[in-house]
Amino acid sequence: GAGVSQTPSNKVTEKGKYVELRCDPISxxxxxxxxxxxxxxxxxFLIYFQGTGAADDSGLPNDRFFAVRPEGSVSTLKxxxxxxxxxxxxxxxxxxxxxxxxxxxxxGTRLTVL
Amino acid sequence: xxxVEQNPLFLSMQEGKNYTIYCNYSTxxxxxxxxxxxxxxxxxxxxxxLSNGAVKQEGRLMASLDTKARLSTLHITAAVHDLSATYFCxxxxxxxxxxxxxxxxxxxxxxx
Numbered sequence: 030g031a032g033v034s035q036t037p038s039n040k041v042t043e044k045g046k047y048v049e050l051r052c053d054p055i056s057x058x059x060x061x062x063x064x065x066x067x068x069x070x071x072x073x074f075l076i077y078f079q080g081t082g083a084a085d086d087s088g089l090p091n092d093r094f095f096a097v098r099p100e101g102s103v104s105t106l107k108x109x110x111x112x113x114x115x116x117x118x119x120x121x122x123x124x125x126x127x128x129x130x131x132x133x134x135x136x137g138t139r140l141t142v143l
Numbered sequence: 144x145x146x147v148e149q150n151p152l153f154l155s156m157q158e159g160k161n162y163t164i165y166c167n168y169s170t171x172x173x174x175x176x177x178x179x180x181x182x183x184x185x186x187x188x189x190x191x192x193l194s195n196g197a198v199k200q201e202g203r204l205m206a207s208l209d210t211k212a213r214l215s216t217l218h219i220t221a222a223v224h225d226l227s228a229t230y231f232c233x234x235x236x237x238x239x240x241x242x243x244x245x246x247x248x249x250x251x252x253x254x255x
Binding site: 060071120132134 | 147231
């Protein structure tokens with residue numbers, strides 16, 4: 030079946046602009062996660078949704094970052110007033126129900142802030 | 144704060160040789176995951192280890208978990224070039240819900 034998909038695959042923006050990154054989880058997966066991966070590092074947790082609600086948003090670095098999942102499926106990560114330090118690959122993952130279920134990752138969105 | 148450390152971070156080995164990657168973590172957990180990442184690609188799940196003493200094998204890779212030592216190992220047997228990739232271990236602890244904390248990754252290169 031279809032895996033996790035993310036759009037766009039690449040996004041180049043200028044410092045100070047607003048960006049939205051989209052994630053389509055595997056159908057039927059109730060848990061959705063966002064991570065950020067910098068070059069040469071492991072992914073860092075940003076936020077976790079169970080259904081429509083953010084169960085854990087403690088990884089969001091500051092209030093410029095926000096994520097929604099209004100219907101419990103597709104999620105959008107929103108970054109306001111982008112900074113050069115936001116440049117990274119943003120990964121989305123989904124799992125059947127959270128907990129011990131394996132997280133399946135999407136291909137990522139490479140964000141470059143000039 | 145949960146810390147996950149892998150070693151080595153870089154590993155160059157010849158085809159046919161055996162080697163082990165180590166993953167240490169700082170807080171009690173009984174849930175550990177191994178992922179593989181090819182350059183420019185996303186993460187592929189390899190193993191899920193859910194209890195002390197768990198051992199799982201797939202092809203030339205075998206993973207084990209010792210929760211008392213807070214240590215997991217990924218053993219590579221008779222390496223082949225196709226195993227060249229970056230390998231990550233990741234841990235989650237019940238108090239953190241379902242968030243994964245990843246190690247820095249081990250970049251494995253298998254030379255002919």
